[in-house]
Amino acid sequence: MSTRLVIFDFDGTLTDIVAEGRQFEAAYTRAVRELFGAVRLPAWRQALASVVAEAPELGWDMGSGATAPGDADPYITATLALARFARAERLPILGSEEPAHEAVRSALGGALYHAAYAEITPTFRPEARRVIEEVAGRVPHVRIVTNSSTAKVTEKLAHLSLSVQVQVDGDARKFEVSEPSSNLSAMAGVPVWWRLPSLQRPILPRRGRYFDVLSRVWSETGTTPAETLVVGDIVELDLVLPALLGAAVHYVERPRGHAYEAEVLAELGSRGGTSPTLEGVLERLD
Ligand SMILES: [Mg+2]
Known part of the structure; x- marks a missing residue:
């Protein structure tokens, strides 16, 4: 047919995705530094690296199950890394497992994603x-x-x-x-x-x-x-x-x-x- x-x-x-991802990751990392301080950047980089290392078994789960490899693109990787970073650094509220707090982290993740995505020069x-x-x-x-x-x-x-x-x-x-x-x-x-x-x-x-x-x-x-x-x-x-x-x-x-x-x-x-x-x-x- x-x-x-x-x-x-x-x-x-x-x-x-390589060119855009580089810009996205730089903008996202700048936001992490501004929000949480340069002292936490090594932990942020560690979170990103661990997501990449554990994919594809580590999947991107937006609440209904894993639906893509965790490293499928820089947007997915950053979203997953943010949760790991917040927990590893025991950030108040953001690092908590409580469902109500998860919503706050997810809202922050959404805001950071949109802010960093907006800084990409289309390539x-x-x-x-x-x-x-x-x-x-x-x-x-x-x-x-x-x-x-x-x-x-x-x-x-x-x-x-x-x-x-x-x-x-x-x-x-x-x-x-x-x-x-x-x-x-x-x-x-x-x-x-x-x-x-x-x-x-x-x-x-x-x-x-x-x-x-x-x-x-x-x-x-x-x-x-x-x-x-x-x-x-x-x-x-x-x-x-x-x-x-x-x-x-x-x-x-x-x-x-x-x-x-x-x-x-x-x-x-x-x-x-x-x-x-x-x-x-x-x-x-x-
Ligand atoms: Mg795609």
């Missing part, structure tokens, strides 16, 4: 513009589905000066393990757990909010999962659900991928693909 819809993830898929993968424009010339529908806000991504996308219009569907909450708000039967084939030999924790594919967004895109474009190619840089977060719904998926490699991600793609057979750059997406359309 020919592809009629291509869905791109945004951060790390279209953007240069795209060098081939992003050409690949998006070529894809738009070859398939009737191109969308961007992202956890980031629609407004922010639309604004960043303007820096790419695309000659085509690409609609952004933001706040997809791909990290939320939950049931869909409607069309439940379409999720019937998606298991609660997926176990892989090289990952001890299970993958949790039932992402209800992400499903809601995908369903809406399929309904708005009059396409089906079988006519869709989803492109992402985090296999577990971006690609597992659409693949289990019947879509083809393409992993654009991150600097530090994990063995279990390759296992997922291998299990998907011809529906899965991977390449170091976005160029590989064009080959998938041939």
Whole structure:
């Protein structure tokens, strides 16, 4: 069946995560120093390093279970590191395990994330513009589905000066393990757990909010999962659900991928693909 819809993830898929991550991490670290003092910077760096060392078994859990490797991108790593840092340094309230205090830490984490993200100069993968424009010339529908806000991504996308219009569907909450708000039967084939030999924790594919967004895109474009190619840089977060719904998926490699991600793609057979750059997406359309 020919592809009629291509869905791109945004951060790390279209953007240069190394360049942007460097800026993000510097801004985040500056904020940590201003809030907690330069004396705590070694502990902050230690927290970041420990998150990276323990991933992918250490997963990013926004309250409903681990949904991506803890080191999948600098944004996730910093969020996880903040909690470890606060506990290790026994910071008042922020370092506490009490649920009420956890909410305070999570609010601070959100504020730091947004402040640091806002300081990034948009940097795209060098081939992003050409690949998006070529894809738009070859398939009737191109969308961007992202956890980031629609407004922010639309604004960043303007820096790419695309000659085509690409609609952004933001706040997809791909990290939320939950049931869909409607069309439940379409999720019937998606298991609660997926176990892989090289990952001890299970993958949790039932992402209800992400499903809601995908369903809406399929309904708005009059396409089906079988006519869709989803492109992402985090296999577990971006690609597992659409693949289990019947879509083809393409992993654009991150600097530090994990063995279990390759296992997922291998299990998907011809529906899965991977390449170091976005160029590989064009080959998938041939
Ligand atoms: Mg991404």
